[in-house]
Amino acid sequence: MTQDLLPQVRLRHWGRWISGVLIVLVLLALSWGAAHGDISYRDIPYYLWSPIILKGLVGTIVLAVVAQGVAIVIGILIALMRISHNPVARVFAGAYTWLFRGLPVLLQILLWYNLALIYPRLTLGVPFTDLKVLDVETNAVMTTFVAAFLGLALNESAYMAEIVRAGLKSVDKGQIEAAQSIGETPAQRLRRIVLPQAMRVIIPPTGNDFINMLKGTAMASVIGYVELIRAANNISSFNLQVMETLIAAAIWYMVIVTVASVGQYYLERGFDRQDRRTGPASLRRRIALNLGRPPMVRSPQ
Amino acid sequence: MNDSGLVLDARKITKAYGDHVVLNEVSLQVSTGEVVCIIGPSGAGKSTFLRTLNHLEKPDSGEVWVDGEPMGFRLRDGKLYELSERKVSAQRAKTAMVFQHFNLFPHLTVLDNVMEGPVRVQRRPAATVRAEALEVLARVGLSEKARAYPGQLSGGQRQRVAIARAVAMKPLFLLFDEPTSALDPELVGEVLTVMSDLAAQGMTMLVVTHEIQFAREVADRVVFMADAGIVEQGPVEQVLVAPQEARTRQFLKRVLE
Numbered sequence: 323m324t325q326d327l328l329p330q331v332r333l334r335h336w337g338r339w340i341s342g343v344l345i346v347l348v349l350l351a352l353s354w355g356a357a358h359g360d361i362s363y364r365d366i367p368y369y370l371w372s373p374i375i376l377k378g379l380v381g382t383i384v385l386a387v388v389a390q391g392v393a394i395v396i397g398i399l400i401a402l403m404r405i406s407h408n409p410v411a412r413v414f415a416g417a418y419t420w421l422f423r424g425l426p427v428l429l430q431i432l433l434w435y436n437l438a439l440i441y442p443r444l445t446l447g448v449p450f451t452d453l454k455v456l457d458v459e460t461n462a463v464m465t466t467f468v469a470a471f472l473g474l475a476l477n478e479s480a481y482m483a484e485i486v487r488a489g490l491k492s493v494d495k496g497q498i499e500a501a502q503s504i505g506e507t508p509a510q511r512l513r514r515i516v517l518p519q520a521m522r523v524i525i526p527p528t529g530n531d532f533i534n535m536l537k538g539t540a541m542a543s544v545i546g547y548v549e550l551i552r553a554a555n556n557i558s559s560f561n562l563q564v565m566e567t568l569i570a571a572a573i574w575y576m577v578i579v580t581v582a583s584v585g586q587y588y589l590e591r592g593f594d595r596q597d598r599r600t601g602p603a604s605l606r607r608r609i610a611l612n613l614g615r616p617p618m619v620r621s622p623q
Numbered sequence: 624m625n626d627s628g629l630v631l632d633a634r635k636i637t638k639a640y641g642d643h644v645v646l647n648e649v650s651l652q653v654s655t656g657e658v659v660c661i662i663g664p665s666g667a668g669k670s671t672f673l674r675t676l677n678h679l680e681k682p683d684s685g686e687v688w689v690d691g692e693p694m695g696f697r698l699r700d701g702k703l704y705e706l707s708e709r710k711v712s713a714q715r716a717k718t719a720m721v722f723q724h725f726n727l728f729p730h731l732t733v734l735d736n737v738m739e740g741p742v743r744v745q746r747r748p749a750a751t752v753r754a755e756a757l758e759v760l761a762r763v764g765l766s767e768k769a770r771a772y773p774g775q776l777s778g779g780q781r782q783r784v785a786i787a788r789a790v791a792m793k794p795l796f797l798l799f800d801e802p803t804s805a806l807d808p809e810l811v812g813e814v815l816t817v818m819s820d821l822a823a824q825g826m827t828m829l830v831v832t833h834e835i836q837f838a839r840e841v842a843d844r845v846v847f848m849a850d851a852g853i854v855e856q857g858p859v860e861q862v863l864v865a866p867q868e869a870r871t872r873q874f875l876k877r878v879l880e
Binding site: 494496501510 | 726
């Protein structure tokens with residue numbers, strides 16, 4: 323015997339239509355305003371590819387990559403000290419994090435840049451002898467790049483230490499015991515078992531931090547290091563096209579941040595391979611899935 | 624192998640957490656090829672004792688001699704000098720352990736889990752180890768899962784991989800820490816079968832277990848622990864069938880009912 327089911331009328335989401343239209347109207351109004359400002363948009367493509375801006379772009383990327391890379395290495399070391407059995411190392415790591423996380427990055431950059439005011443020469447010698455391994459003028463070493471690098475990298479290393487520590491703590495104690503039981507040394511356990519698993523916890527916040535780092539390099543402009551903003555200012559100080567050059571810089575920021583985000587996505591997926599069965603689909607597949615899914619699903623008639 | 628035939632000699636192992644004494648001068652000797660099952664109520668110190676044998680847990684006092692060598696120490700001029708964790712690791716590589724919660728490495732495939740110790744620790748050539756690992760996986764009935772990740776396996780399969788990982792180390796003896804306690808009842812059998820096979824093949828095994836039936840069938844010797852010490856030990860017929868101590872009778876009565 324077949325049972326006849328009654329037709330069902332699904333809920334209509336009128337509110338979504340109204341709010342959607344409102345948002346589009348506001349965006350149109352804003353675009354109209356932007357289009358009628360006193361700005362020469364046609365010059366922006368020229369600035370995008372001008373050698374000065376491109377030099378600034380390279381400056382931004384190099385500074386961010388080097389600072390983040392060194393910060394990750396220092397961060398791992400500080401995190402290991404933080405969880406070590408040596409109380410001196412633990413206290414040192416805590417104090418390090420407290421100091422370099424506590425001071426504004428801009429202040430740290432300025433302090434490094436002006437180091438020559440208190441130490442005119444940097445000397446590294448063997449104690450109780452006259453032997454000098456290193457003896458240079460501080461200002462010769464402390465270029466704008468080095469000062470900005472130190473300020474950004476040391477600050478970031480304090481954050482990385484906390485991220486790495488959280489990652490290490492997230493690995494089950496049984497993993498370490500299993501590694502012990504097959505005779506792995508402490509170094510092997512860390513390298514082969516703990517770190518690869520901690521990476522899944524470490525990478526997402528590290529990706530966020532790197533994106534912040536890309537933007538944080540803007541602070542190096544204060545001491546004259548040529549990155550995107552400094553490059554934009556260098557141009558506009560001649561021709562007064564302040565907004566045009568800054569927007570060119572803004573576009574480049576968006577491009578590199580987008581590239582970094584996509585890179586982060588694939589990096590996370592790489593470290594999630596043991597969850598392949600349940601893990602996220604590839605970016606392309608996910609976009610395709612979402613495009614294919616209508617915003618309001620009605621039951622078929 | 625040393626002359627005595629003893630592969631493991633634990634002497635007066637004592638361990639306390641604060642005021643709570645977990646092990647009170649526990650001694651146990653195991654010969655090559657023996658299968659020893661350790662039973663007893665929870666809190667008796669069974670697992671802790673097992674974990675002192677490969678120094679996952681350092682005893683407060685007492686000695687663990689593995690194949691004539693003091694675990695965690697170096698003998699020189701009649702004194703025992705404590706070894707660094709790195710050196711202790713090398714000693715542990717002669718033993719192997721199977722855990723209650725499997726503790727497989729989730730980021731490695733089944734095959735890589737089994738190969739990790741022989742290749743990374745024992746530094747044996749990867750090609751030889753691979754062949755051996757596949758053979759060991761076949762013995763636990765998981766050849767077709769070599770490329771799977773632990774997350775894709777059932778509990779029973781995971782524990783069989785963990786056993787394969789331990790066996791691949793070619794250890795002097797195998798330590799089992801309640802290997803079936805975390806399994807769903809219907810998965811216990813497949814793990815116990817693999818363990819029985821190992822025992823039949825002459826593997827030296829120490830098994831902390833709640834499976835009295837398994838002990839009855841497989842053990843050469845049963846050790847009953849309670850209150851931080853060994854109450855009674857001997858062959859199955861003695862400890863499980865005709866226990867001498869009231870404490871043992873009491874426990875068996877409660878468990879078997």
